[in-house]
Structures are given as C-alpha cells and as structure tokens.
Amino acid sequence: MTAQTSGPAPNPGLAPAPAAAGPARDAQGRPTPISSRRAMIECRGVHKYYGDYHALRGIDLTIREAEFFSLLGPSGCGKTTLLRTIAGFEDISSGVVLIDGRDMARVPANARPTNMVFQSYAIFPHLTVAQNVAFGLRRDPRSRAEKAAAVEEALAMVGLKGYGARAAHALSGGQRQRVALARALILKPKVLLLDEPLSALDRKMREQMQVELIKLQRQVGITFVLVTHDQEEALVMSDRIAVMFEGEIAQLSYPEELYSRPVSRRVADFIGMMNFLPVRILGDSDAGVRVDVPGFGEFDIPAANVSRADPGDPGPSVGFRPEAVTILSRDAPAPHRETPGVIEEVVYYGDMTYYDVRLEGAERPVRISMRNVFGRDIQDLGTRTRVSWSPGSLILFR
Amino acid sequence: MAASGTESGQGLRMIAPPLLYAVLMLAIPLLTILTFSFIRDGYQIVIWELTLENYRAVWADQIFRALMLRSLGVAMLVTLATVVLAFPVAYFLSFVVAPRRKAMWIFLITIPFWTSYLIRVFLWKVILGYNGVINSGLKSLGLIEQPLSFLLYNTGSIVVTLAHAYAPFAILPIYVALERIDRSLLEAGRDLGESRAMTFWRVTLPLAMPGVLAAVLIVFIPTMGDYVTPTLIGGGKIPMVANLIQAQMLDIDNKPLGSAIAVTAMLIVTLLAALFLLLNRRFLRVRT
Structure with a gap:
C-alpha cells in the first residue's frame, strides 16, 4: 500500500x-x-x-x-x-x-x-490478484511455472511485485487500476x-x-x-x-x-481556458484579416490564426489564452502592443495568479494568467495596469 | 460511556417488541420441546424425571432411521430440482428482462404465494390424481384407456409438488446475487479471450454462488420438515420424518419421544447445513 x-x-x-x-x-x-x-x-x-x-x-x-x-x-x-x-x-x-x-x-x-482497462477496473472479486492477472492465460500453452513467472513479471511491471496472493477486493483504487493494466498487458x-x-x-x-x-x-x-x-x-x-x-x-x-491552433471556437472552448471577445471584421488585408476588437483597437490577424466559428456561435469572435498576453510591471517597456486596463479580480493559485482585467473600451473583463516567478509581485485589486499583446497571439473565429 | 448506555438503552427499547415476540413464539416452544425430550413418558401424562431413554429409543428405532433417510433423500432431490430449475429463471430475470419490466416479473413470480401452501399442494393432487387433469386429458386424447395410477402417491410426485412450492424461494436469492454482479466483469471475461459459455463458468457462476447457497438452504431446511405434502400427495404411504413426529405427538401421544425425534432431526439438519456451508466457504468469503 x-x-x-x-x-x-x-x-x-x-x-x-x-x-x-x-x-x-x-x-x-x-x-x-x-x-x-x-x-x-x-x-x-x-x-x-x-x-x-x-x-x-x-x-x-x-x-x-x-x-x-x-x-x-x-x-x-x-x-x-x-x-x-x-x-x-x-x-x-x-x-x-x-x-x-x-x-x-x-x-x-x-x-x-485488443484488451481493455475498464472504468470500474472490473477486477474479479472472487479471485486473487495473481488469478486476476492470469485470467486470460487459460489457453496459453506455457507450463504452470512459466505462467506464474509471467504473472509475477507483469505485476512487477505495474509496481505490484509480491501482491499476487492478495484478495482482489482488499485493494485500493490505484492498486486495482494496476492489476487491470497487468491483466491486460500480460496478453501482449x-x-x-x-x-x-x-x-x-x-x-x-x-x-x-x-x-x-x-x-x-x-x-x-x-x-x-x-x-x-x-x-x-x-x-x-x-x-x-x-x-x-x-x-x-x-x-x-x-x-x-x-x-x-483549435479549428473551431467549440474546440478552443473545450481545451483549456480561452477568452472570447466580440469582433468587427473590417475586411481581408495583405497581412491577414483586418479586425476591430473593443479594447484592442484595429489590427491585422495573421491568416494562419483564422479558425471556424460554429453554427451556434453569436457571430464572429477573437479568442486568446490567459497566458497569451502579459500584464506589464509598472514601468517595463512593452515588447509588442499595449492596452491600458484595470484589475477587477485576483485569484491566487500558488504557482499562478489569475487576473480579471477590464481593458479600456471593452465591455467585459478578460482573464489573464501570470506565473508567480521569483521577484514578481502579485498585483492588487483595482490597480491600473498595462497589458502587452501581439496580433499573433489572438485567434479569429469567423 | 453514559451516552452509549443511553444509545443501547434506546436500541433495546426499539427491539423489545419483536424480541418479546421471538422469545414467546420461538425460544419458549423450542425450550419446551427440548425439555420434553429429556423426561419420561407415562400414559396420558409425563413423569417428571430426567432420562436419556427417549434418545436411545430414537437411535435404536429402525423406522426413524428409514424415515430420516427418506426425508433427507427427498429434501435433497427437491433442492436439486428446485435450484437447477430456478437458476435459468433467475438468470433470465436478471440478464434478459428489461430493467423496467423486472418489478413486474418478480411480482408474477410471487403470485403463487397469494394462495395458501395447502391449496397449492392440493392442486397438485387435482392435477396428478386418478381422475385428475393429466389422466382425463390423456384419456380424452385417446392416448390411454385406464387412468395412470403411478402419477400420485410416490416420491416423484412429492418432489414435483415441493419443488414447485419452493421455486420462488430459490429464484429470488439467486436473482439478487446475479443482479449484484457488475456487468463490466462479464465484458472483462470476454475481453480477456473467453467465450460466453466460459465467461459464465468462470465469472457469472462463482459470483452467483452466494445466492445459490442461500437457495439451497432455504429450500432444503423447510422441505426436510414438511408433512403436508407427504400426507396429501404421498397419500400417507410415504411418510417423512415430520409425519413420524406428528404421529408420536398427537396420535400415539408420546410427547417425550416425539420431542426427542424432533430435536434429533433438528440437530442432523443443523449439522448438515453447517457442513454444507463449511465446504462452500470459499464462495461466501468474497464480496465487493
């Protein structure tokens, strides 16, 4: 155990x-x-x-x-x-x-x-651990001793060496999982x-x-x-x-x-966290698609960053991951474009801090994550701050 | 400890009525029988004198031995027939019937209980009798000229009657055991390379054994002591041990000897049941 x-x-x-x-x-x-x-x-x-x-x-x-x-x-x-x-x-x-x-x-x-590891693990409760692992070996032509050695080897592989004689119902969840793995993998x-x-x-x-x-x-x-x-x-x-x-x-x-590079807004929404903002599409340009996003202004989104909107979406939108933009420290120069905003919420996770920032001119706040690296202060609620971003970190769903 | 004292006090008060009932209706009658079995019989009275005479008489009695063996034989046959026939029914109920229909099926299975045991036994007499359903049916079809007389008044008819009477008692525990089997275990059996039949043999049956064992005991113990069916269906020609007890207690009015037979029979059944459970303990040990 x-x-x-x-x-x-x-x-x-x-x-x-x-x-x-x-x-x-x-x-x-x-x-x-x-x-x-x-x-x-x-x-x-x-x-x-x-x-x-x-x-x-x-x-x-x-x-x-x-x-x-x-x-x-x-x-x-x-x-x-x-x-x-x-x-x-x-x-x-x-x-x-x-x-x-x-x-x-x-x-x-x-x-x-094929062999399966079931959600409930499906460990046979009337058999020992070794009998469970050997269940699929009935018609295996090897000798009894060879099979026992194979069972022991399979148990060792999943970190359950020496557990063979235990009753299956006496195992913890993690151990059951390992038995299920050994039972399936022994059949190669x-x-x-x-x-x-x-x-x-x-x-x-x-x-x-x-x-x-x-x-x-x-x-x-x-x-x-x-x-x-x-x-x-x-x-x-x-x-x-x-x-x-x-x-x-x-x-x-x-x-x-x-x-x-999620292909659609729905996939983007399901995988990880993403901020979605309403967008006005101004037209195609040489650099991609020209858009107007409240809080970000007018800019070109690269053609590679254009994905599909789903039928149920409320029109086109742009999205970005919480870590795709950065909150700048007080007087650091912006490496890319920058937008002023106010911190409306601070959620501390230990290794990370999530900030809800209302960008100037935007209707709703966006969520931005910052890694709590050494020397970086946690920003206070209500602080006026600057957010650095680049057009390449945004995805257009149209 | 005060709190737990109060708690156990509360518990005692709660179980007091059924406990009183159990003492009055079970313990006292049993103790009475036990007491009677150790005292001497006199004509129409008992002589208050402790003796082992009754037990000696029981063990020396050829008739008791013969009837006890017959009772055991009949009970075993009935148990075998009942459990073997009940298993497919329970399996069907658990694995084939759609979940929303199960309640209805269980309800249908319990319908025989709506009439008294006596009437159900008597119905078999009507079915198997000299002028009964089977004989008159065969006669009207022209298959036989004279009624078949071997249908009734023999061990076979007793077994058929008892097996029918106790079928629900066997179906229900087996059904419950089958219901408790995680269905993914059966898929795991298939996934690990076994056919349906082998999965049944290696997974379903061992996991259903607690229910089968319960069914065996539930059928075996009461059929041992049955005396209505041997009387009606056996026509008194095939008495079982309960009929012997009844005869000693009432007809011959030898209550001490009747009690000694009863206690002896009870001990034999208890020993057999204990032995049976001991032999099958590996099936009872495992439960998730």
Missing part, C-alpha cells in the same frame, strides 16, 4: 527503455515520427445508431503503431461508444473497423487483438483500450498514474487508446488527440497544435 501512495513505486520495470530497435523505433532506438508508422486501427465511415439515436456519425480515423492516442470529449459525445466498437462490445451500424489491417466485422470481443495485445481509467482516482494519484502510464506505454510499445473527458489528462499523455462532439471528430491533432 505504502509503495502506491507515497512517492514513486519501486519499479525496476519502468527504467528508461533500452535503446533497441523495436516497433515504431529507428536503428538508434528513437521513436519514429507517428505519421510514418504503420496503421494499427483504421475506422472508415463508422456509424452507430441506438434506435433513433445517432451515436457515431461517420468516424474516419487512423491510429498508428505504438501511438498513445486519446479520444477526448464531453460526456455523450460518443467517445466511449467508439472505444467499445473497437473492443467489439458494440456492433457498428455501418462502416469498417480494421485492426492491424484485419477487418473486425463479425470478430467477437474475445477474438480481437496489439492495442490497449483505456476507458476513463483515471477518473476514479484522487488528484495526486491521477497525476502519478498519468506519468506511469506514459512510461509504461513507451516501455511496452503497444498502441494505447485512451478515452477521457479531462482535456488536461489528454494533453499530458497523448501523442495525438481526437476531440469529439456529438458523435463526430471535431479535430484530430497533436496536443500542441490542438491547444494553440
């Missing part, structure tokens, strides 16, 4: 992976770029209906070998349904699902090269599916498991597909992320791109 809750687990299995060429690695043992890897899961035009309810609306995606892929979206967006269709627990209404090039139509869950699946595996853990445990999962994934070189509604978790863990809304993929991209 102590090993799981305080500090890193004694875990020889999680040492840096040896530099050996393996799946998705080059001759020096470095991971190859994802785009050049072979496809592991391919979904082509996948639709799923529950009666009249259209749960998946034409999913097209390719998940590649040894990739850590996340399906991210609010509850009811179809991410779990998609995961379950890959696992074989749900039939699809139309479309094709291929795993490692093989069509999965009419292949039952027990015959697929081509794809490991994780259905909100961290949602039942407390914050500290969750952050620890995030890091351990990443390391584990790199070590075993198996494709991981994670379902989560937690955008931070997806950003931290994934090689690539598919953001889903209402049964469709809104954006499929790398975490940095998803965060800095």
